[in-house]
Amino acid sequence: MQTKSAFVAIVGRPNVGKSSLLNTLVGEKVAIVSNKPQTTRTRITGVLTKGEIQYVLLDTPGLHKPKTVLSEYMVKQVNESVSEVDAAVLVTEATGEITNAERQLMETFAALKLPAILAMNKIDLLDEKEKLLGKIAAFSQAFPFSAVVPISALKGDGVEELLREISPFAKEGPHFFPDDAMTDQPERVIAAEIIREKMLRNLREEVPHGAAVVIEKMHDRAEDEPSPDSPANRDIVDIEATIYCEKESHKGIVIGKKGAMLKKIASEARMEMEEFFGIHVNLQCWVKVREDWRNRQSQLRNFGFE
Ligand SMILES: Nc1nc2c(ncn2[C@@H]2O[C@H](COP(=O)(O)OP(=O)(O)OP(=O)(O)O)[C@@H](O)[C@H]2O)c(=O)[nH]1
Ligand SMILES: [Mg+2]
Incomplete structure (x- = not known):
């Protein structure tokens, strides 16, 4: 053909x-x-x-x-x-x-x-x-x-x-991607974006616009060596994410009262990740501050905006 x-x-x-x-x-x-x-x-x-x-x-x-x-x-x-x-x-x-x-x-x-x-x-x-x-x-x-x-x-x-x-x-000419491909984004990028989406949906303008998400760890337990103390729970991927805010005051808003907002964001993100990746997800999110990162070239590079 x-x-x-x-x-x-x-x-x-x-x-x-x-x-x-x-x-x-x-x-x-x-x-x-x-x-x-x-x-x-x-x-x-x-x-x-x-x-x-x-x-x-x-x-x-x-x-x-x-x-x-x-x-x-x-x-x-x-x-x-x-x-x-x-x-x-x-x-x-x-x-x-x-x-x-x-x-x-x-x-x-x-x-x-x-x-x-x-x-x-x-x-x-x-x-x-x-x-x-x-x-x-x-x-x-x-x-x-x-x-x-x-x-x-x-x-x-x-x-x-x-x-x-x-x-x-x-x-x-030839196809550049496999015929069943849907995107070229790595799983880590997709996971980070899902978290950012839940922030955009739950928080007001300034805060999510000033946020960046980095996936620190994404580990599929199925790839571990089998061991007698973890025979079950093998179809789980462990994901650790850091949410960077551009202001200290934003960090408080993202975490919310008694951590309620962060819990909501993480729980919505986890559910969507489970649907997208088709596997159970154990998601942990931390929040940190990187003052004015949107204007700092080196920070932008760290967050993947080359
Ligand atoms: N009613 C209606 N809403 C739509 C339609 N398409 C998109 N929307 C809504 O419009 C809003 C913006 O959609 P996005 O797809 O994020 O728009 P975008 O152009 O990618 O936005 P940026 O990435 O910010 O440039 C969301 O609330 C969507 O649900 C449509 O056909 N009908
Ligand atoms: Mg868009």
């Missing part, structure tokens, strides 16, 4: 549903999702193989005006991603005006001569169709999109059609 690959960057302003779209396309939650902007911090590769075509989908951070060294890194991830792909999917919401970030992205497509498809997301929330048509007209005037597809990343509507519109950009 002649194989093909399509490298596609999923871009847009924060919170429009890029990661949700990636997850729906791949059919598994490989990227964390929250109702707070700037959830995604780095490029996340999702892989979907359908017949001869392998889609390599790059979810990117929402494009915004950088205020920290971390957010400069995030914006760089967007620009690097669009320069390495066969096509881009610009995700936007079905209502509202075109934003500066969206104009900037369309300028980049034009400069790179990159084909782009417009995905109008969250159509499940739409009350009047007219709003959608007006926005499509405005976007179409600003850039010659190869297709415009209304979608609901949440419900899956329009997602098959979006894929069909991407398929002409696939190029002949």
